[in-house]
Amino acid sequence: MPTSDAFVPTTAKVVTLSAPTIRCGGCVAAIERALASIPDVDSARVNLTMRRISLTPAGGAADLSTVFAELERIGHPATPIDATEVAAEIEDKTAQALLRAVAVAGFGTMNVMLLSVAVWSGASGATRDTFHIISGLIAVPIVVYAGRFFFTSAWSALRRGRMNMDVPIALAIALATGLSLFETARGGEQVFFDAAVTLTFFLLIGRYLDHRMRDRARSAMTGLSRLAMRKAVVVAPSGSLRDIPVDQVVPGMMLRIAAGERIPVDVRIVAGTTDLDRALVTGESRPVLVCAGCEVEAGALNLTGPVDAVALRPVSDSFLARMMGMLATAEEGRGRYVRIADRAARFYAPVIHLLALATFVGWLSLTGDWQRAAFVAISVLIVTCPCALALAVPVAHVVAAGRLMADGILMKDGSALERLAGVDHVAWDKTGTLTTGDPTITSLPELDPTSELAVAALAARSAHPAARCIASRLASLGNAAVDVLESPGLGIEGVTAGRRARLGRASWVAEIATGPADGEGPAFAFEGGEMVRFPLSEKLRDGAPEAFEELARMNLPVEILSGDEPGAVGRIAGRLSFVQARAAMSPSDKIARLQVLRAEGHRVLMVGDGLNDTAALATAHVSMSPASASDAGRAAADLVFLRDDLRAVPQAIAVARRTSRIVRQNFGLAILYNCIAVPLAVAGLVTPLIAAIAMSASSLAVVANSLRLNRRDAQAPAPTVSHFEEAAA
Structure with a gap:
């Protein structure tokens, strides 16, 4: 029977803002620095992939006028959104606008290239000048229209005295176009209209594909959003029914949920009997019978009959909202890799411009040809764009969070993924964790x-x-x-x-x-x-023997830390493999044991559920708790697994280790790209067109490499859930 034990704990009041102008690690750093200086904000984290800001107001204050003013000042205007909102409509409009710009740029590129072929074939004099003028008439409006994504973003940053990754791109396009207009006006032999429009075309292709791949990366969040109801039917004391927005539902309201509708908020059934699809929580598509007295989570699908239910929590604090909040934090934690990427992205733009300026000065002093020097400097500006580096960590983390979500595992802290990948020892509580908790x-x-x-x-x-x-x-x-x-x-x-x-x-x-x-x-x-x-x-939880065998294959020593008597602990340990057991341990004994393991250099994963495990969960290097745990246990844990199957633990470790490998590969790809592309560009061996293709390809390579996390490893533990995608459909 469904109970409230499955609910994820509520954290401090968090306000979610949508900021569509977030595009790179530099944007993330600028926003977090700005918000950190506001006394009314306790903490703020930026989600690059979702383009969201999650902040905790000081003292729970609701007046965020200072926050909005500061975000407007630094060029990242934001609007508050519901916790269950993904802004799919805005994202779709952006994708459509990018696609239209790609089509226009492609049309212009074909025409300008045809004219350029004629010039390259030997056209000279008035014929050449005419072709240059026609090329300019085609190229300039194309660049202005299709390149507006880069120009507006760059101008928004520059007029506020900061940089972002679109500044070097916009500068490169503008220089190529401006230099070509100058040469056309004076009847010069060389113009770069073809480079300008082709550069814009390929950059837009890269931006569009990056946008679509980010959509895939946040597909788990989008799937959860589709489970959220926008309206609820309220039953008045007189018996009349009326529709209200779901964000106006308050605890205590009586709701009517018809067959075929999803539960709008967490509720307790008071009248009626029906079957529910609770695949979101149980991982099973088999219907579950519920009746009066049952507590049901938001997002469950009512299959067979209408029921009346009383609202237990507002939508912002519902099970579904908390799941989405935990999923969104995947990118907001500040682990070691994230800090490295953020620091590099912050200083990248100034370094790019200094390198381009040095390249221009060097070529000008060597050749005396300022046009050639400008041409090479433009290539350097383009090829060194830090997109790949900025995406190295966040995209991998958000894809990993989606993979864990599909397996019924939620992260409460993005840095937990990095810590989980490094564990070399696993400690388990017994009662309620290894066992069902129902002796x-x-x-x-x-x-x-x-x-x-x-x-x-x-x-x-x-x-x-x-x-x-x-x-x-x-x-x-x-x-x-x-x-x-x-x-x-x-x-x-x-x-x-x-x-x-x-x-x-x-x-x-x-x-x-x-x-x-x-x-x-x-x-x-x-x-x-x-x-x-x-x-x-006591009864072992499902999957316990398989989980311990899998941990042994992963070379992870396992021990049980239990407060129960030695006989009871010994019986459970005897039914499991590759395990040491310690019985009659008080909460302080568990902490002492974890501290001993830490002193020996071990990084311990603690898996526990009870009030007496809270301190141990907080002490461990990283911690997990089942959703049936006490509120204190869930609040102290870094990860919560929603299903009863304990194979969720090795699954989470496997995904974390694979994510760590992917992140290192992403860093390697970004560094390798720059080590090859930058010297070639400085040496004048890379044209702006090739630079645009290479820069876009590096970003797409990082995103595509991260998406490999969605593939199931043949050697990975069997998943505990296979119906999440069905529930989100």
């Missing part, structure tokens, strides 16, 4: 009425799986305990029937009672009384 009592001990009342009262006040199991086997006796205090990893104590009592780990209960401190199962006792034991049996 069963093998035999209920005989209890007198007073003890039964006390056990039920204490068990009802604890969220521990063992306590819930005990509470479910006892009659509902109300809450008769006072001064209740739960000690993570130990148990719960309180005063009931006028006596102090404890329920939890036997060694802890033995501190106030008589009886053996060892043995299996939780214990209960009144202070000074005899302990009674509740023997429990």
